[in-house]
Amino acid sequence: MGIVGCGAISGAYTTTIERLPGLHLTAVADLDPGRAKTVADATGARALSVPDLLSDPDVDIVLNLTVPAAHAEVALAAIAAGKDVYGEKPLAATKGEALQVLRAADTAGVRLGCAPDTVLGTGVQTARRHIDDGLIGTPIAATAVMATPGHERWHPNPDFYYVPGGGPLFDMGPYYITALITLLGPVSKVIGAASRTRAERVIASGPRAGTPIPVTTPTHVTGILTHDSGALSTLVMSFDSAATRAPHIEIHGDQASLIVPDPNHFDGDVLLHPVDGTWRPLPVRAGYRNAARGYGLADLTTTPPTQLPRASALLALHVLDIMESLLTSTTTAQTVPITTTCERPPPVPLT
Incomplete structure (x- = not known):
């Protein structure tokens, strides 16, 4: 997986990802290269630009942790690159943008999930x-x-x-x-x-x-x-x-x-x-015992493609x-x- 957006919430996800089997953080990106480097240094992932992360063959799923106004833009770019996407809430800034993301994911045949996953605890x-x-x-x-x-x-x-x-x-x-x-x-x-x-x-x-x-x-x-x-x-x-x-x-x-x-x-x-x-x-x-942010992402990756x-x-x-x-x-x-x-x-x- 790759993370786009290395703000405050990214730490909650990276801590959880470390203990979830089947998930491996390979790359991170942020508009601020310094923030991406900080997260990369702490996790062992590579710090990349957003376009390089989206085109990286070692990234299967993109964790979209950008600000809400950028959720749809980043999700659409990831979908266009053939990546599954799991994003922070809300799905997009508007319902119209969210519908566009859903249609793109359906057309591309990629999986799409969204926080919050707190309800799974x-x-x-x-x-x-x-x-x-x-x-x-x-x-x-x-x-x-x-x-x-x-x-x-x-x-x-x-x-x-x-x-x-x-x-x-x-x-x-x-x-x-x-x-x-x-x-x-x-x-x-x-x-x-x-x-x-x-x-x-x-x-x-x-x-x-x-x-x-x-x-x-x-x-x-x-x-x-x-x-x-x-x-x-x-x-x-x-x-x-x-x-x-x-x-x-x-x-x-x-x-x-x-x-x-x-x-x-x-x-x-x-x-x-x-x-x-x-x-x-x-x-x-x-519920999942001892759950934390990232369990929804793990649930997405283990759900059969025929199920939501x-x-x-x-x-x-x-x-x-x-x-x-x-x-x-x-x-x-x-x-x-x-x-x-x-x-x-x-x-x-x-x-």
Whole structure:
């Protein structure tokens, strides 16, 4: 495999790749040659230019870790070179670009996957197993809440979080929406509202500390997702909150409620509260143990070509469609139908 984009997230992947059989990092590339060299020196891979990496016969699959605005461009170039592609979320900056990537992959006959793969860990998978086993009865509703003060407090280059294609919805929404689809199935329509409280943010750390950056995308988004099953999910994604004590995800059935751990992590406790009872932890029943970023990539490489990988591009397209439609709804004040769909990915046995 080869990595395009050697920013902060690349370290999480390279650490995981080292312990996954069947994956070998052969080359890395970045627009900043210094960053590529740093990763190459740490991993033993070769530092190449992007075109040289894409044409390298020793690269079978490209891990696309570029900024969201470049996801489609890099994916299309890799597909044109005959490489399989696994990318960070979102699949592309827009639904139109994502569809172009999917069509190109289909025409070229290459495999295409996309983060997040956090839903493959024991946290979300254990919750899914208990829901599928009927422990909460019929799922009726869910809440999903992510509330922070914003990424400029810790990220040295947070500019892309505050332009279209960023914001709390496009940055963190994929974790929560992918988990909701994994737990409750695809979504048929959405309605949302949004706000932007400040026109600029100030970088708080790193060499650019004190530098103001413009904000041109909503920084607080809330919406209601109607699943095909009839269940209703309420979503809150915010960079305008000091803190929250709300569960990351809570699923309500007619027999019990379930707390699902942080979908930005792979594990965590799943808690159950029956109608007549109290909160109690549930045993781990499913998912990859000790998983980390890169397990979706490994799942892609081991999935038979005739099957979709669990972290599939079709799932990522559906998530992107939901997010775009939510933002459309925030400007039209109308319910927006979702024109894409997907199957719930196959569950992950306890592995």
